Amino acid sequence: xxKKTLFDKVWDSHVVSSIENGPQILYIDRHLIHEVTSPQAxxxxxxxxxxxxxxxxxxxxxxHNTPTLNQDxxxxxxxxxxxxxxxxxxxxxxxxxxxxxxxxxxxxxxxxAPELGITQPGITMVCGDSHTSTHGAFxxxxxxxxxxxxxxxxxxxxxxxxxxxxxxxxxxGKLKKGVLPKDVILYxxxxxxxxxxxxxxxxxxxxxxxxxSMEGRMTVCNMSIExxxxxxxxxxxxxxxxxxxxxxxxxxxxxxEKQLAYWKTLPSDEGAVFDKEYTFEAGDIEPMVTYGTNxxxxxxxxESIPLEDNASFQKSLKYMDFKxxxxxxxxxxxxxxxxxxxxxxxxxxxVAANYIKGKQKAENVTAWLVPGSxxxxxxxxxxxxxxxxxxxxxxxRQPGCSACLAMNDDKIPQGEYCVxxxxxxxxxxxxxxxxTILASPLVAAATAVEGKIIDITKHLN
Numbered sequence: 001x002x003k004k005t006l007f008d009k010v011w012d013s014h015v016v017s018s019i020e021n022g023p024q025i026l027y028i029d030r031h032l033i034h035e036v037t038s039p040q041a042x043x044x045x046x047x048x049x050x051x052x053x054x055x056x057x058x059x060x061x062x063x064h065n066t067p068t069l070n071q072d073x074x075x076x077x078x079x080x081x082x083x084x085x086x087x088x089x090x091x092x093x094x095x096x097x098x099x100x101x102x103x104x105x106x107x108x109x110x111x112x113a114p115e116l117g118i119t120q121p122g123i124t125m126v127c128g129d130s131h132t133s134t135h136g137a138f139x140x141x142x143x144x145x146x147x148x149x150x151x152x153x154x155x156x157x158x159x160x161x162x163x164x165x166x167x168x169x170x171x172x173g174k175l176k177k178g179v180l181p182k183d184v185i186l187y188x189x190x191x192x193x194x195x196x197x198x199x200x201x202x203x204x205x206x207x208x209x210x211x212x213s214m215e216g217r218m219t220v221c222n223m224s225i226e227x228x229x230x231x232x233x234x235x236x237x238x239x240x241x242x243x244x245x246x247x248x249x250x251x252x253x254x255x256x257e258k259q260l261a262y263w264k265t266l267p268s269d270e271g272a273v274f275d276k277e278y279t280f281e282a283g284d285i286e287p288m289v290t291y292g293t294n295x296x297x298x299x300x301x302x303e304s305i306p307l308e309d310n311a312s313f314q315k316s317l318k319y320m321d322f323k324x325x326x327x328x329x330x331x332x333x334x335x336x337x338x339x340x341x342x343x344x345x346x347x348x349x350x351v352a353a354n355y356i357k358g359k360q361k362a363e364n365v366t367a368w369l370v371p372g373s374x375x376x377x378x379x380x381x382x383x384x385x386x387x388x389x390x391x392x393x394x395x396x397r398q399p400g401c402s403a404c405l406a407m408n409d410d411k412i413p414q415g416e417y418c419v420x421x422x423x424x425x426x427x428x429x430x431x432x433x434x435x436t437i438l439a440s441p442l443v444a445a446a447t448a449v450e451g452k453i454i455d456i457t458k459h460l461n
Contacts, residue, residue: 003269003272004269005203005268005272006268007164007203007233009268010122010124010140014028022162023162025159025161026158028125028126028153029124029125030057030058031058032060032061032110032113032118033087033109033128034061034064034109034128035065035086037147038147040147041128041148042090042094045154052094052095052154053156054157055096057157058154061108062101063106063399065083065407066399067080067409068400071398077409080407087100099112105375106373107373108341108344108372108399109127110131110135110341111345111372111373113125115373117249117250120250120251121139121140121240121263121266123141125140125141126142126153128147128149131144131222131225131342132144134341134342136221136231137220139236164230165275165276166201166274167197167202167277167278168274168276168277170277170279171184171204171208171209171281171282172206172207172281173281173282173283174283176285178287180441181219182219182342182438182439183288185219185220185222186298186438187284188278188280189227190299191278191280192227192296194228194294195227196227197229197230200275201229201232201233202233205235208282210237213239213347217239220232222342223342226295227296235268287300287440287456288438288440289301289328289419289443290436290437290439292425293319293426293427294426295424295425295438298438301329301453302327304325305325307325321435328437329453331417332417332451332452333419334365334416334451335412335418336366336444337368337419337420338441339397339401339404340421340422342404344376345372346379348421348441349371349376349380351440352445353389356389356449359392360449361392362448362449362451363451367393367394368410370397370402370410371396371397371398377396403418404422404423405429406429406430411432412434412435413431413434417437418436419439419444420438420439421440421441421444423438437453
């Protein structure tokens with residue numbers, strides 16, 4: 001019997017049929033939708049008179065352009081309001097579960113699905129959103145799809161796809177103090193580049209990922225897409241099973257035991273061959289920041305911006321108003337954003353609160369803390385973290401994608417720098433002319449307190 005990778009096991013068990021040397025029809029277990037990429041797909045089916053094939057395998061939420069203030073009041077922005085109304089209408093018409101604004105399960109699609117137990121090992125999962133790779137943290141095959149593919153899944157619960165190649169990134173050893181999962185993935189992307197994963201599905205293996213919480217694993221898998229991979233995966237283990245147990249939509253009782261037996265068969269077989277492999281040492285990783293306009297342009301917080309002699313590199317530095325050889329330590333920063341589907345889970349806010357406690361936000365800083373879901377927001381309040389944030393002058397907002405992609409009012413002004421826990425630092429991503437520096441929740445919290453980027457390693461007792 002040939003040895004299989006985690007990816008092979010899940011993929012092969014979902015193939016409905018294959019064309020020799022060609023694409024395969026892959027069955028999709030769960031389909032997540034939100035207000036931005038679904039309206040056109042609903043329209044297409046309606047115009048062609050095709051019903052939604054399996055509405056009970058679809059879950060919808062409002063997240064991308066929802067306001068993060070006054071969610072109980074009518075939405076002022078016309079486009080946002082129309083998109084949310086359209087989503088409600090489409091879900092009602094087609095019997096699709098929707099967690100709309102204000103619902104206790106509402107939140108960013110990649111935060112609320114795992115916390116509700118909708119995300120499970122061994123399943124295939126898609127969403128019209130590139131960061132669907134987040135769910136691979138559970139040992140699921142999860143990836144983003146385009147609007148025409150959303151329509152394909154609506155109509156058939158399947159997709160026509162070419163099977164990606166397999167890649168494995170191994171990190172062993174012990175992480176230094178102050179190094180978070182966000183730093184691990186930013187480090188990997190800075191070393192491999194933003195195209196290294198193109199055409200591949202990436203499995204993360206080694207003691208560093210085995211020792212991570214589910215939140216940490218989700219952060220890593222979330223950013224797989226930023227190195228060009230179709231998705232990222234981590235083998236399910238006791239940490240995974242404990243996380244899923246007792247969640248709203250998780251299997252219960254005998255069903256859970258039956259699923260558990262299957263989940264335990266999923267990790268890659270000893271000796272399974274990957275098309276490409278990379279290995280890193282945990283001890284080499286330090287807190288990271290980006291300095292450019294793609295997530296691969298990252299350096300250790302203590303390093304200087306490198307010198308590269310190509311036009312796109314120069315253009316990037318010009319946009320950011322940085323120079324080669326410059327260090328970002330002591331760089332004044334006026335905006336800090338802790339949130340997005342990368343870092344808006346309870347663990348991220350605990351890390352931030354732990355650092356902020358007893359300190360004050362710098363006067364020059366506007367600091368937005370945006371939980372990834374209503375459940376995370378409730379936890380922040382219940383654990384007393386909100387009090388810590390309030391006392392320090394931070395602003396806790398309501399759940400949504402917020403300033404990650406500035407589709408609502410949470411925009412960073414032109415020319416301003418924002419230290420952000422989100423996943424992309426593209427030109428204008430957080431608002432026209434805004435400049436994004438990606439970092440961990442710890443580095444972001446420290447920046448907000450100091451009003452500038454500091455060497456966090458010197459501030460940890």
